[in-house]
Amino acid sequence: MSVNDIRVLSWHPQYKSYFESINRQWIEENFKMEAGDIAVLQHPEEHILAKGGDIIFVAVGDKIAGTVALRKQNDTTVEMTKLGVDPNFRGLGLGRLLMLEIVERARRQGYTKMVLYSNTKQAVAIQMYRNYGFIEVPVDPGVYERCNIQMEIPLAPPALKQVAAGIREAVGAAAEKMKRYNEKEVTEKRAPDKWSRKEILGHLIDSGFNNHARFIRAQQAKELETPGYQQDFWVSVQHYQDADWSVLIGLWQGINNNIARVLELIPDEPLAHVVSVGSYAPVTLQFLAEDYLAHLQHHLEQITV
Structure with missing residues (x-):
């Protein structure tokens, strides 16, 4: 069984x-x-x-x-x-x-x-x-x-309730700002080797989908090994630079609102499960969730500043 x-x-x-x-x-x-x-x-x-x-x-x-x-x-x-x-x-x-x-x-x-x-x-x-x-x-x-x-x-509140709230707050505030940018502002690169705002948002979409799967699978196994992904390749092959900005915003909001909902549902026990992502050092599921929020906030500063 x-x-x-x-x-x-x-x-x-x-x-x-x-x-x-x-x-x-x-x-x-x-x-x-x-x-x-x-x-x-x-x-x-x-x-x-x-x-x-x-x-x-x-x-x-x-x-x-x-x-x-x-x-x-x-x-x-x-x-x-x-x-x-x-x-x-x-x-x-x-x-x-x-x-x-x-x-x-x-x-x-x-x-x-x-x-x-x-x-x-x-x-x-x-x-x-x-x-x-x-x-x-x-x-x-x-x-x-x-x-x-x-x-x-x-009964204490769910351990990741604050992380989920942080995701919702960051996504809601950033989305309102992003909707006001014009096409030139979202496709312009600040340097030849830097991502545009569209590409940064595309990267956050990729991060959302990859981590959503990790948040689910890590609850099923006490030790989970999961692959990383080549961020530049993912952004390049999906041609985010040519995508519709409003569609990207909606897709990004949707996956993150679902991630916030999922994190609130995780019981205490699986939070100590160990996750190994690619060649990175193993971390707990709780750290992975908290780090996801920090990563999200870091890139949103690049988009909205």
């Missing part, structure tokens, strides 16, 4: 029966179904989704193998609940994958705390929560009859 066989799926009504069957299995195996369980599992649209929550699933191949829900408590706090994995797929780390994904979804939505309610009989799950950073707190009464342990974790 490869990593491509495992996928996280968002809620769809056709998965509703799995939400009930997977959770009913582990609850009945260890405890008994409570009235609250029955209500939530049979009517998740009403008790979770309609109240601002979320439900996700993990699939192995074409089989739904696990599920977890996010239930809103208030504007700052959410509960992770109904985390279950089909017995046929246990031992593959799917519970941890579901936990990581639901935590990241809560962070991206701006929540600052996540809580969960469990029982000490679920020793493996509780150790997983502790390893991730959940801490034990006094138990809120009346949530579940079976609950004898409550845990919580603070």
